[in-house]
Amino acid sequence: MKIFRVLVINPGSTSTKIAVYDNEKSIFLKNIKHSNEDLEPFNTVAAQYEFRKEVILNELIQADIDIERIDGIIGRGGLVKPIESGVYAVNEALKHDLRVGILGEHASNLGGLIADDIANSLPHAKAFIADPVVVDELEDVARVTGCPSMPRRSIFHALNQKAVGRLFARTRGFVYEELNLIVAHMGGGISIGAHKEGKVVDVNNALSGYGPFSPERAGTLPTGALIDACFSGEKTHEEMNKLVNGNGGLVAHLGTNQAYEVEKRIKAGDKHAELVLSAMCYQIAKAIGGCAAVLKGKVNGIILTGGIAHDDFVIKYIKERVDFIAPVAVYPGEDEMTALMQNGLSALREEVECRVYE
Structure with missing residues (x-):
């Protein structure tokens, strides 16, 4: 069986979790804590982008992870437009909406951006996100409220x-x-x-x-x-x-x-x-x-x-x-890292068809 190496990036408000898997086997896991002093210079979450990317790369280097071998990088999905469940290849439309925070500012918006940036620096890596909190598969009848201007919205885990x-x-x-x-x-x-x-x-x-x-x-x-x-x-x-x-x-x-x-x-x-x-x-x-x-x-x-x-x-x-x-x-519990890895592997193995964000 071909071994795919997957890097998982999960940014939170005061931490960035990263993991590296060879297929389903975890070979590296790190929860990087960010102090108030670390984040104080940045006025917005988007402004933390370069800082967080460099921290991730430094941790991988210190752990002697050969990033040239990485086949896929999957980031936690952010507050983009409502979309169907699935794995999405990072494209320009997705990056734009993650940057501007089309539905709000959250650290998870950085996941796909950092994944894409690192992937572009590697020989053959692909960047993905999967099942962000804005997944929307509601039936129409579930959206209607007593105020037409206030429909129900799907934001969940x-x-x-x-x-x-x-x-x-x-x-x-x-x-x-x-x-x-x-x-x-x-x-x-x-x-x-x-x-x-x-x-x-x-x-x-x-x-x-x-x-x-x-x-x-x-x-x-x-x-x-x-x-x-x-x-x-x-x-x-x-x-x-x-x-x-x-x-x-x-x-x-x-x-x-x-x-x-x-x-x-x-x-x-x-x-x-x-x-x-x-x-x-x-x-x-x-x-x-x-x-x-x-x-x-x-x-x-x-x-x-x-x-x-x-x-x-x-x-x-x-x-x-x-x-x-x-x-x-x-x-x-909530094993987001394993869930992201599984989605990334499914995309690399072509077990699922990557969706296109528009």
């Missing part, structure tokens, strides 16, 4: 949801496209998707929209109360945004974004902490039930994933309320 969906299918002798699944990704944000034969036909906007509240996000709020808060004069536009994305959820109630810390408080007898975490789990279970309705009750499996899937309290609470719908599988 597409990379991990798709990866665990494929893993669930593969370990049971099926292919992902044959199954109806409900996947709940539970991390700093929470997204619950209805996967209908390979497409996420309904999912909540996990960034700053609706759905269950999460460790850092407020989720669905009473509309009237939210309007009153916006016009009360007590908070600025920026402060209101922070209220729903960053300072909401567990942070607002309990002053922490760590579910395991809340679970420790519960074990120590904190009844308020138990109520708040129960409420978050209750909302997750309700959203899973809603996805079951989307799939007309024909559900092959429910998958609980993300960092919070390590917490026994959370898993037990949700299972008790949804396992009547379908068997529940738990895949704790």
